[in-house]
């Protein structure tokens with residue numbers, strides 16, 4: 001469903017992504033792990049279209065999207081969440097998600113009020129329900145807790161009905177309890193969605209991932225099942241800091 | 244919501260009652276003044292669409308006042324006095340120019356956007372000055388007011404007043420509908436968080452450009468009204484100071500609020516008039532005759548203070564801004 005070949009991106013002398021080959025199969029949850037600064041966010045940004053690679057290619061659902069702008073990729077079914085929470089602080093939770101539903105619907109208009117439109121509001125409420133924000137629909141995003149804002153990010157990504165979900169550290173900055181709730185949510189989502197999950201929380205990664213790719217200094221040093229990754233000595237040395 | 248509606252009804256009642264009351268007490272000057280304010284309020288309302296809701300800090304919005312006014316003036320000069328035609332041209336020409344300026348400037352952002360919109364408007368300003376045939380620097384007299392074949396007679400000051408009132412309210416309602424529509428929500432979202440908006444599938448550019456064109460068109464109508472109001476069209480209408488005045492009306496009244504730009508227009512012009520009267524009153528004390536032209540020196544501090552004290556503008560006094 002997603003195929004990456006030789007993806008390279010440098011910031012000056014620093015090669016944040018260095019010839020990455022990578023693929024995601026329909027239906028799998030593919031985790032991407034790596035030490036801080038390994039290049040995971042840079043990688044995700046190139047998949048989503050926020051950054052353009054220096055070289056290499058990205059194919060999604062059979063077409064070359066390497067140079068396609070982010071909004072077009074989103075409409076093809078690539079949805080991302082951001083490592084640093086990115087919501088509309090001055091919109092309510094419901095309005096945040098309703099906008100994502102609207103993006104999916106593809107219809108626009110200059111006159112009818114969007115806020116009362118059941119075809120936007122109902123799916124938005126469902127998405128909020130699904131991530132556990134059903135009781136918080138009318139709260140401004142700015143007034144949600146950090147954990148709730150992370151949930152809202154996922155709800156927005158979900159509401160676009162993506163074919164592939166790119167999650168950049170959905171657990172970042174969460175407490176244990178919030179993390180557990182997010183893991184529960186993601187293990188439910190993984191039944192029906194194809195997901196790329198970037199995460200430092202190893203507990204979450206080993207519980208959720210079908211396959212894991214390990215990124216170190218912008219290179220994929222291994223891609224395998226969680227058990228084999230756990231046993232991989234090179235990975236342990238490079239990443240888990242053991243020898 | 245309820246209390247907002249009551250405020251609107253009160254304000255409209257006041258504006259409707261103003262002409263007969265002022266006529267009765269012999270202060271028709273105020274009819275003229277408020278009519279001018281309402282026309283400028285239309286311009287401010289249109290600017291609020293892109294500045295307040297769209298986050299596009301256009302420092303050249305007076306361009307469309309000028310284009311609207313010159314459209315009417317030039318058509319009248321050549322004997323085309325049909326109001327429908329004149330106003331349609333004023334709106335159409337403004338929309339076209341906004342499309343051209345917007346197509347270039349909206350690709351930039353921040354300070355660059357401000358400078359480019361300013362530069363385009365300065366070009367139009369100097370174009371106005373160079374039009375010798377239409378009075379150049381001195382401007383041109385409007386040969387005849389726009390004519391609406393027996394329907395509306397703009398030579399009647401009070402009829403014109405009520406037309407300006409209706410059009411001002413219509414522009415407020417129009418922008419209210421637009422910003423709450425699907426289109427408007429995307430426009431506001433792009434202002435609030437551009438990266439997120441792109442990530443869920445909306446490219447901000449076409450939305451911003453469309454808003455820019457709509458705002459230009461609406462301001463062009465204000466320009467057509469303004470030409471009929473003053474009977475005189477000068478390039479100064481497009482000066483950067485005038486663009487700045489419009490921005491201040493929006494900021495003073497409250498960006499991204501429904502009533503803000505209207506409140507701002509009233510507060511701005513009333514303050515201006517008040518300062519002029521005040522200066523003329525104190526001038527003799529210092530042995531001078533006329534200080535009214537120095538009003539802007541006092542206006543500066545007044546604006547700075549008002550921005551400090553009314554964070555969300557005058558509209559913020561009455562209600563919270565929309566989500």
Ligand SMILES: Nc1ncnc2c1ncn2[C@@H]1O[C@H](COP(=O)(O)OP(=O)(O)OP(=O)(O)O)[C@@H](O)[C@H]1O
Pocket residue numbers: 011014016034035036037038039040041042043083
């Ligand atoms: N826009 C940029 N300009 C210059 N350097 C950058 C830029 N973005 C990222 N980098 C650098 O590239 C490297 C990879 O960054 P990236 O954000 O992809 O890391 P990451 O794997 O997501 O890290 P973390 O796990 O801490 O989020 C880092 O050394 C970072 O400092």
Ligand SMILES: [Mg+2]
Pocket residue numbers: 040041042083
């Ligand atoms: Mg990162």
